[in-house]
Amino acid sequence: QDWRSRKKVQIFQYVVLKWALALLIGLGTGVVGCFNNIAVENIAGFKLLLISDLMSKEKYFKAFAAYAGCNLGLATIAASLCAFIAPAAAGSGIPEVKAYLNGIDAHSMLAPSTLFVKIFGSIFGVSAGFVVGKEGPMVHTGACIASLLGQGGSRKYHLTWKWLKYFKNDRDRRDLITCGAAAGVAAAFRAPVGGVLFALEEAASCLISLDAYPNSEQPNYLACSRWRSALLWRTFFTTAVVAIVLRAFIQYCWTGKCGLFGQGGLIMYDVSSAAASYNIPDIVAVLLLGVIGGIFGSLYNYLVDKVLRTYSIINERGAAPKVLLVIVISLLTSCCSFGLPWFAKCIPCPTTSTVSCPTVDGSGNYKLFQCPSGYYNDLASLFLNTNDDSIRNLFSTSTEKEFHISTLFIFFAAIYCLGIVTYGIAIPSGLFIPVILAGACYGRLVGRLFASISELDMGLFALLGAASFLGGTMRMTVSLCVILLELTNDLLLLPLVMLVLLVSKTVADSFNKGVYDQIVKLKGLPYLEAHAEPYMRHLVASDVVTGPLVTFSGIEKVGTILHALRTTGHNGFPVIDEPPLSDAPELCGLVLRSHLLVLLKGKNFLRDGVVLTGEEILQRFAAFDFAKAGSGKGVKLEDLDISEEEMEMFVDLHPITNASPFTVFETMSLAKAAILFRQLGLRHMCIVPKAQGRPPIVGILTRHDFMPEHILGLYPRIECHK
């Protein structure tokens, strides 16, 4: 009676805790998002004001020195943080989050040091004028915050909360990180629905991992079966919290208390003032835009891949070459940004503009640069601004002639190339902003060229151009579309945006894979595709089983277990009951390495065949001993201290065996098995023989066994066979 009521209380605690954590993740990610924006706007704003001040005094060389110096300093700080403290913080972070949600556990990805470097590295990197975004890092930051909260703090830095210990298992942590990633997207783009969709698209198929727990009735089992709507709902709640935090922050900053933080900070490009009416010629123009955008997008992916391969040679040599590479790219960026605007002609200020021309404060459409008063340099307006402001300038509506065609062309070429060479250096660097920037410029360029046949506004062309580039590089579908809509706050554009995304994705898909998939592959993470490769249809499940199978009996000698744990790296071992325990050998279930370690640590050994009941054994452990072990920080093999005498004793594995592991017949088509494996988010799949009278298990398949590299290693000629 007491046990049962306690369990109900625990379930209630557990549910409350989950929602509380969702709230905390939302608040945390929202606050970090705000902080990030204030910091970038203030640092970059100060830098840009300094330069425009020097430029207006015609001290051109001094201005360049100041500009390049600031950039270099900021870049060096970012690179040092990244190279010396947390190398995992380099890059976008979205591939890592994608891989994590796919079921790959790589621990340092979500460590506290990574979080710290991701936040500050991203601030300094973006402020340093690199062609990088803060969006990808923001997604990673959200995931890190969720992971940190879910672990109950960091043991390394002695920040732990006891009452968060409920969450030390795979599934709960993955749920939390789903929320965190969604919150990150929401904070990065001010797109709460987009965030939910992103999480849904990336994580939807791996939300249950049925084989991760022993059969004991932990309170999370009930919740596990309700994963779907409950998690969706909680993710939704998290992003709503983020949206409210951001709104409160913006309202606070409108009162002018955030220093140089202007409207520019939180991205939101309002194009709704442009009338969205379109006809057949417009649609033709848009289709063409999509096709070319798709080609440019896939070319971008190709080049990023090449550059990453080159950089990885440099980056492997240690921290110093990494920093040096960052310095080189920083100087290159500074030269481009400051040098190229000299090629642009001065344009007289428009008389009808409602904003001041030339611009006086940090951001704005009309930069004076070297021009006389009453004129502006359109190329400088794009280069010498934060990336967010440049995009806003490109998206601005009813400003058809603001940018000269040659300006747009130079800017496009420069940003496209700089974006490619910047990704992969040792700073946290998002890919969204470079792609949107290049795409918007491309769109505006196309718009100018098509001005004779299409009457769409230049701002809309810029938006569609950005959509085509995003579709061509990222290849995300619904979530990308929703993010774009939330960014631009105009739903009437939806059909056009959808059309462009469809066309560009389709075109680009015929050349290569999405940029995040490429990066995941380059990093060597065993990412499982949602679909099976065609050649898998010619194999059956037992074809890819390799290596000797290590099995235990239901009551096993301690020495045997220890030997198996030491000599193999397997995480799951089948348990087989043999004749003394059952009539014929039968598969009892699967036992996990982490649970074995806890059991051995507990030292409940038997001298001979005296069998304790499961209840008795489990009572010797606290309720969450096994749950904790799932986090990867549990008992280590080295922690065990087992004497010679104990080695000869026996231990009953039944209480910790998962008695309903996921099994398939050896004759099942490998393609089908692969889909099941991915669909159910498994870690181990037991292959059982079809005919009777053979050992009750043929082998275990894990994630690695489904990798194309592994299968093609075993059957090199199978692709030709097809």
Next chain:
Amino acid sequence: QDWRSRKKVQIFQYVVLKWALALLIGLGTGVVGCFNNIAVENIAGFKLLLISDLMSKEKYFKAFAAYAGCNLGLATIAASLCAFIAPAAAGSGIPEVKAYLNGIDAHSMLAPSTLFVKIFGSIFGVSAGFVVGKEGPMVHTGACIASLLGQGGSRKYHLTWKWLKYFKNDRDRRDLITCGAAAGVAAAFRAPVGGVLFALEEAASCLISLDAYPNSEQPNYLACSRWRSALLWRTFFTTAVVAIVLRAFIQYCWTGKCGLFGQGGLIMYDVSSAAASYNIPDIVAVLLLGVIGGIFGSLYNYLVDKVLRTYSIINERGAAPKVLLVIVISLLTSCCSFGLPWFAKCIPCPTTSTVSCPTVDGSGNYKLFQCPSGYYNDLASLFLNTNDDSIRNLFSTSTEKEFHISTLFIFFAAIYCLGIVTYGIAIPSGLFIPVILAGACYGRLVGRLFASISELDMGLFALLGAASFLGGTMRMTVSLCVILLELTNDLLLLPLVMLVLLVSKTVADSFNKGVYDQIVKLKGLPYLEAHAEPYMRHLVASDVVTGPLVTFSGIEKVGTILHALRTTGHNGFPVIDEPPLSDAPELCGLVLRSHLLVLLKGKNFLRDGVVLTGEEILQRFAAFDFAKAGSGKGVKLEDLDISEEEMEMFVDLHPITNASPFTVFETMSLAKAAILFRQLGLRHMCIVPKAQGRPPIVGILTRHDFMPEHILGLYPRIECHK
């Protein structure tokens, strides 16, 4: 060589056909949506103009007679169509679509006659002034169009296209209907993203049904493994097509060529002109609104359920009582709509209004009714309009004092009750509009009451009230939120809408289930929940196996098969190879009833144990014979004509056996098995014994075995046990 290349061509054809069908579904649904809107606006507009004409001449009784007469006539047509031609067309249609996507095959739901009645019944029903929407029927219409296209037309009406025959199998049809449902939502609400999300939320987990096909390598097998992103993408495309069709239609109608079709037709309530700034007191008000809205919503569900149970007694008595019931409700509605406005006071026209007051044409904010010139009757403005226009009036921003509090109260009470008594009568009747109408009125009412503490616009309050009611009744999450956003075209409201939905859904969930789930249950459809019931944790898979298991051997006597087909209703039979064919009895696979029928029809019988190879047998069938059989219109048992002599012959079942059926051990927890079953969208799950030396299969579980009714019938005391 030839075979291989032909297959590639077929795959290409198949992919092209899929996209072409998606295009056709989008076009079809879009056109029907436009037609529906034009028809409703013109019929209802004509009726309303007639009445306001008579009212302005002070012929009050004549006006009432005309109004009630028109309503009655239209209602009778709608009810007769529904009662005599297609009873399945009554009601919303969303529960049926939900059930279909959940995996339940109920054929008449998607028949051509249902489509016809759904379209015209909905037009007449909505025009007749009932408190019903055209949104639910639109979703059903989309699904019907998809089904019809997928079947290659209707055999009954001799409209068939040969080249569409590729699609006669379960999975492809389900994919198509997913697209169709999404298109329906997109056409109903002009919400393309909402449509995709609706389909995703409802269908995501049942998109592969791996056990529906024999092992033979049909071209769809490859595509099956790519279901996820490809289907999402195609659905997205379909809704984009719908959006474009609707846009083109609206642009055409703006030129005035659509008769009385005004702006009112395609719902889109623009509240973006209201400034969306809010503070703490506003949020408190909104929370309260959500809580009360949730309570009202769940009460609505409770009452609808009661009313439906009452009506089903009447409706079961045949067509005439059905029509009579519709007539009674129509008269009641007419009396309310025409009678209640007499209680409202005349209000002087606002001086600042930009629209004419009193209104001169069909729709509008300011109905004259019985008032003198220069005044308007606010209650008549709500009652004597189409439902769409009433909602638009309630959502109108910057019109704080337009409706008197007593007016809002009367209207709310009337609509809430009328909505409840109207659902369930024999006309196609959507639930969205009644709920939005009542909710918007409730929201505006609360807004008036809270005017002292909150400064939100009344239009926003109306929107949030509608959201709270929708959350309280429908309980959909992300898709509902997105649909609301697309309806109102203002993303800045997102956090508030999310908050209201969260609160009202949470409150309502503590009382009862969503209205669609209730209706599905009432209709007795075996709908599988995404989660397992708690008591399932106390059972294992073999506990719910009932009835005698009918198995075949690999080479089976024709008579035995025929006998089994005649005496059982099973759809799947396990095939077991016994000692002459294998060393020990082993489970060979699962064979489907429909495939057996095709095989028997083909009459490839053997006189004795002479075994043909699978290749030989399959070559005697055309490639798509088996695929066709899946549509439920294939070979019937009565079609078979087998002689006495043939009954004694044998047939080889191996070629049509699915050799990798989905199996679980008998000891697997039932909760786990239920999740797997739902997650994988299975139709049959084979239960295999754990110990060796027993028959190789224990039983087969189907959808019905997982129904709570079935399990609780077997173990009546299990819920107490828990």
